[in-house]
Amino acid sequence: MRKASFADMNCSVAQSLEIIGEWWTLLILRDCFLGFRRFDDFVERLGISRNILTNRLDTLVGGGLLERRPYDEARNRYDYVLTDKGRALWPVLTALRQWGDEWILGAGNEPILLEHRDHGHTTTAHMACDVCGEALDARSVRAVPGPGATP
Amino acid sequence: MRKASFADMNCSVAQSLEIIGEWWTLLILRDCFLGFRRFDDFVERLGISRNILTNRLDTLVGGGLLERRPYDEARNRYDYVLTDKGRALWPVLTALRQWGDEWILGAGNEPILLEHRDHGHTTTAHMACDVCGEALDARSVRAVPGPGATP
Numbered sequence: 001m002r003k004a005s006f007a008d009m010n011c012s013v014a015q016s017l018e019i020i021g022e023w024w025t026l027l028i029l030r031d032c033f034l035g036f037r038r039f040d041d042f043v044e045r046l047g048i049s050r051n052i053l054t055n056r057l058d059t060l061v062g063g064g065l066l067e068r069r070p071y072d073e074a075r076n077r078y079d080y081v082l083t084d085k086g087r088a089l090w091p092v093l094t095a096l097r098q099w100g101d102e103w104i105l106g107a108g109n110e111p112i113l114l115e116h117r118d119h120g121h122t123t124t125a126h127m128a129c130d131v132c133g134e135a136l137d138a139r140s141v142r143a144v145p146g147p148g149a150t151p
Numbered sequence: 152m153r154k155a156s157f158a159d160m161n162c163s164v165a166q167s168l169e170i171i172g173e174w175w176t177l178l179i180l181r182d183c184f185l186g187f188r189r190f191d192d193f194v195e196r197l198g199i200s201r202n203i204l205t206n207r208l209d210t211l212v213g214g215g216l217l218e219r220r221p222y223d224e225a226r227n228r229y230d231y232v233l234t235d236k237g238r239a240l241w242p243v244l245t246a247l248r249q250w251g252d253e254w255i256l257g258a259g260n261e262p263i264l265l266e267h268r269d270h271g272h273t274t275t276a277h278m279a280c281d282v283c284g285e286a287l288d289a290r291s292v293r294a295v296p297g298p299g300a301t302p
Contacts, residue, residue, distance in 0.1 A: 010262045012251025013181050013244060019255075023172045030164050034294055064254075082289075085254045090289035091246035091278045093164060099243060100163025103215075103236045104170075110297035111161045117291055121282045127242045128279035128286075131272045135279075138233075138241035140268055143185060146261035 010150045019063040020089065024048055024056050029086065030093055032066065037079040060086070094125050161301045170214040171240065175199055175207050180237065181244055183217065188230040211237070245276050 009015070020026055024046065031045055042053055057080060060066040065086035068078040094114070101110045116123050127136045134140070160166070171177055175197065182196055193204055208231060211217040216237035219229040245265070252261045267274050278287045285291070 009178075011178075011181070012248045012256055012262065014178060014251075015255045016247045016251035017174055017177060021174045021177075023168055026168060026172075027160075027162075027165060030162070033289060087289045088250055088254060092243060092250060094278060094287075095242035095246050096167045097163045099239055100165075100167035103239060104166045105163055105299060109299035111163065111299045111301065112294045113297040114287075114292040115295045116280050116282065116285070116287070117293055119280075119283060121280075122295070123280045123282045123287075123292070125278040125287050125292075126281055127245060127276040128284075129267050129270075129272075129274045130277055131267065131274045132270060133279075133284070134267070136245075136265075136267070136274075136276050138184060138238045141265045141274075141276075142268055143263045144266045144273070146264040148256060148260035148262045150262065 010148065019059065019065065020092075022056060022059070024052060025060065026093065026096070028053075028056055028060065029065070029082075029089060030097075032080065032082050032086065033090065033093060037081055039078070039080070042080075065089070091125075095127075098124055161299065170210065170216065171243075173207060173210070175203060176211065177244065177247070179204075179207055179211065180216070180233075180240060181248075183231065183233050183237065184241065184244060188232055190229070190231070193231075216240070242276075246278075249275055 020029070027046055028042055031042060036042065036045065039053065039057070042048065043050060046053070057066065061068055061080070064083055066080045067083050069081055071077055071079050097112070101107075105111075113122050114124065115121070128134065129136050171180070178197055179193055182193060187193065187196065190204065190208070193199065193208075194201060197204070208217065212219055212231070214236075215234055217231045218234050220232055222228055222230050248263070252258075256262075264273050265275065266272070279285065280287050
């Protein structure tokens with residue numbers, strides 16, 4: 001029932017939640033970004049049941065976010081590796097992590113920080129305008145109908 | 152069981168999902184960003200049952216993301232308005248929407264676009280480094296332990 005109503009919505013947020021809206025899914029992706037790629041790694045780090053994990057990984061592979069790469073074909077074992085589509089979720093996870101850092105854990109309690117590789121500085125990320133480069137927030141923009149708007 | 156394991160994780164993504172990890176919650180917030188603020192608006196736009204909606208709104212108010220403002224005290228009716236904490240989720244929703252636009256609906260099918268108010272241009276948003284202003288993606292950063300890292 002949920003799935004049907006989400007799939008019917010002409011909205012990219014709803015469509016995205018079709019794939020990554022389950023609680024565990026974003027945490028599996030988080031661990032992929034941190035470099036983990038094996039079934040047993042996810043089980044150990046997430047404390048997730050093997051059944052649920054299998055189901056979530058199938059969804060992520062089916063949705064094209066993760067790719068299965070055999071590392072031991074005889075035993076049918078796979079690495080799960082981010083695809084371009086999966087890696088493109090990095091801004092979502094980063095924004096979510098930073099929101100939790102600021103509003104839940106609080107400054108000074110961040111479990112993880114970002115280092116900008118080329119420069120070596122520790123940083124946080126903000127949303128910036130593709131056109132003029134200015135920082136963007138909820139008040140600096142307004143939503144307007146796009147080419148795919150429902151008439 | 153889920154709640155317990157998420158609450159125990161020293162991770163801002165997991166902590167954030169404690170509050171906004173339910174499917175409907177992000178769509179309620181989406182509608183708040185679009186200017187809707189009444190119970191019946193949410194019911195109509197989301198096709199959500201009144202019970203589930205009441206539950207999700209209670210979570211959002213309890214978590215400090217929405218504020219209840221009476222508009223008809225005699226009938227016990229409220230507006231639900233974003234707080235600063237709720238409005239700070241704008242980058243999460245924007246990143247999620249843009250990912251869906253790019254990877255699910257596809258270019259040319261965006262139901263909504265952003266207009267940069269002060270300049271009038273239509274834009275998309277990207278993640279930029281707070282220190283040097285360069286655009287950031289998954290490959291340009293690495294995660295390092297923060298002050299709240301579990302030893």
